[in-house]
Amino acid sequence: MKGNRLFEIIYILLDKKNVTAKELAEHFEVSQRTIYRDIEDLSQSGVPIYMTKGKGGGISLLSDFILNKAILSQEEKKEILAAMQGLNAVNKSEFNGVLSKLSSFLGGDNENWIEVDFSNWDKNNTLGEKFTTIKNSIINKNLISFEYFNSNGKLLERIVEPLKLVFKGQGWYLYAYCREREDNRFFKLTRMSNINIILENFNRTVPNKIFSEEDTGYYNELIHLKLRIDKKLAFRIYDEFHNYSLDDNGDFIVNLDFPSGDWLFGYLMSFGEYIEVLEPLNIRDEIKKKLMYALKKY
Structure with missing residues (x-):
């Protein structure tokens, strides 16, 4: 559309300072005559745009031009x-x-129809500080070092090339190239501590998109689970699951694919007495062993 083209012309000129009509015509796949008409329309709208002839000439904006909100x-x-x-x-x-x-x-009476707060209820906003430090390291392409608690509860020291901040599954993650593992890894921000920027740059390219609809490559392995969860925990069902049905007693039958790992048992056991693992049997048996071990402490 013409309006979008005019808007983009201004941004190209703000970025490149001087562009020829031929370059703009090739960029938008229109004729140079169309570009000249666009320049005239912009000028009539009050945009300080001008053309110069000869070597080094082209289309430019006045150096003190500020993008007008009317666009x-x-x-x-x-x-x-x-x-x-x-x-x-x-x-x-x-x-x-x-x-x-x-x-x-x-300008505006913009309605404040949305308010987002990623901080915890305890109001301890260390996440914001971590976010800022990591963001700066990504922008400046600096290495960072930090301590990290993995899903097995081990404290690790890592040096990484930070590539992208990701919000997924109700949490913030750093997607980075790990120098230790020599591969890309996800690190949950809440498990990171003592983050330090290293004054050493890296040249790795930041990916445009990490996830796709079919991609589960960042998981080690997916396990299909079938769970029965008591209706007393309906609030957690609505918060955490999407694929569920009701049995004859009104309890929830949940089917889902979850990443494997020791963390999975802790997550399932967080439902306490209100959950039963129906499938697979090896996960059910492992839960039973862990419960028996815990019972010995009492």
Whole structure:
């Protein structure tokens, strides 16, 4: 659409400072005549855009030009502010000022229809500090070192090339290349401590997209579980599962695929007396052994 093209022309000029009509025509796959008409339309709209001839000439913006909010539609303004409100949840001190300036710039009586808070109920916002440190290391391509508690409860020391911050499954993770394992790994931010930026750069490319609909490659192995969970824990069913049905007693039958590992037993046992593992039998037997071992302590 023409409106989108005009908007993108401005951003190209803000980025590259000077572009020829031929380059713009090739970029948008339109004629140079169309580009000249676009430039005229922008000029008539008050955008300080001009053309120069000769060697080194082309289309430029005045150096002090600031993008006018009128170029954005009302819906686009709302989407930008909503996205910033989501980022504000990660570290309020860092994004509050940006959000305030954007809100004033975009004008608006923007409805605060969304509020996101990733901090725990105890209000100890160490997650925000970790997020900021890791974010800076990703942007500057610096190595980081930290201590990490893995799913087996072991304290590890790691040096990694941080590539991406990921929010998945109700938690924040760092996706990074681990120098120890020589492979990409996920690290849960809540299990990371003593994070330090190392003044050494890396050149590894940041992936555009880590997950796909079919991808489960970041798991070691998936195990299919069939569980019966007492209706007294209905609130956890609604919070944590999507594929469930009711039996004749009104209890929940849950079918799901979960990553393997010792952490799985701790998770299942967190349901206490209100869960029964129906399948597979090896997981059911292992749960039984762990419960018998725990019973000996009492």
